[in-house]
Amino acid sequence: RIGFERIHTYEEVDAYLDELARDYPNVVSVVLGGRSVEGRPIRYLKISTTNFQDTSKPIVMMQSLLHCREWVTLPATLYAIRKLVVDVTESDLVQNIDWIILPVANPDGYIFTQTDRYWRKNRATRYMIANRCPGVDLNRNFGHGWGTASSSNPCQDTFHGAGAFSEPESAVIRDIILEHSSRMALYLDIHSFGSMILYGYGDGVLPPHALQLNLVGVQMAQAIDRVKWPSNRNYVVGNIFHVLYAASGGASDYAMSVAAPYSYTYELPAYRNSAWFDGFLVEPAFIEQAGYETWEGIKVGARAAAAAF
Ligand code: 0X9
Numbered sequence: 001r002i003g004f005e006r007i008h009t010y011e012e013v014d015a016y017l018d019e020l021a022r023d024y025p026n027v028v029s030v031v032l033g034g035r036s037v038e039g040r041p042i043r044y045l046k047i048s049t050t051n052f053q054d055t056s057k058p059i060v061m062m063q064s065l066l067h068c069r070e071w072v073t074l075p076a077t078l079y080a081i082r083k084l085v086v087d088v089t090e091s092d093l094v095q096n097i098d099w100i101i102l103p104v105a106n107p108d109g110y111i112f113t114q115t116d117r118y119w120r121k122n123r124a125t126r127y128m129i130a131n132r133c134p135g136v137d138l139n140r141n142f143g144h145g146w147g148t149a150s151s152s153n154p155c156q157d158t159f160h161g162a163g164a165f166s167e168p169e170s171a172v173i174r175d176i177i178l179e180h181s182s183r184m185a186l187y188l189d190i191h192s193f194g195s196m197i198l199y200g201y202g203d204g205v206l207p208p209h210a211l212q213l214n215l216v217g218v219q220m221a222q223a224i225d226r227v228k229w230p231s232n233r234n235y236v237v238g239n240i241f242h243v244l245y246a247a248s249g250g251a252s253d254y255a256m257s258v259a260a261p262y263s264y265t266y267e268l269p270a271y272r273n274s275a276w277f278d279g280f281l282v283e284p285a286f287i288e289q290a291g292y293e294t295w296e297g298i299k300v301g302a303r304a305a306a307a308a309f
């Protein structure tokens, strides 16, 4: 069983996926998408009342821990899984939508953060210089605009790798998106921190449906803000380039460019009390709250994207 009293390990999450598939065989299946640089399984859940056979249904996909130090993103996806499978209070979400949920997108990095808490990238060693500077920023390694607003220096936190999808971790996600491209209604890449809901593209170019994207983004943000941790600020919604910075090769940009009309990067808040200054560190008392309030936004996005599908 998985609770929200602490943030769980890769091994615990992996075992939990099997447990869910065993306990809820009619709605949950576990899929091995591929393996990380260090050979760890990258596994995701398919949640569906029709075993993904009803191709008229929209799909919502979400993932967390692409950036492995952003720990609070994991309980956010685990909370969504719980509300879709274990503690179902709004059954339309599972009846009308098929879900793909990938909780640990960067398993090597996540394990590395148990000892080096601020690691962001994967653990690729093939770009190292004089045995230093491993790792590719997986959120600069996707195929939309690859290499245009990212670093070619392996020692940087935004190092983009040898080419689009040079890393197995991003290739796994690409393959899932492409396999389901015709049905992908909403794609959510969950990051932290900053209390933002961002959409593409990372070079500031807006897609034709940008006003719709912004509208649904604001609706999600308002739903979260209504129940948010009181001392946290309201969410900011906008194009990544215009509200944050230029960034190429992002997962959500790629998903929007090939599949999902609604595609966002969530930047969850920094959950901390006054004595807590680092937004990547998560106070245990806020873990369940993070899941609860993020789920309010996800529901709104899922229903809007499904209605437009
Ligand atoms: O820089 C990033 O990868 C994300 N911010 S973070 O602080 N979690 O590193 C924002 C990425 C948003 N990218 C696109 N929508 N393209």
Ligand code: ZN
Pocket: 067, 070, 139, 191, 192
């Ligand atoms: Zn991130």
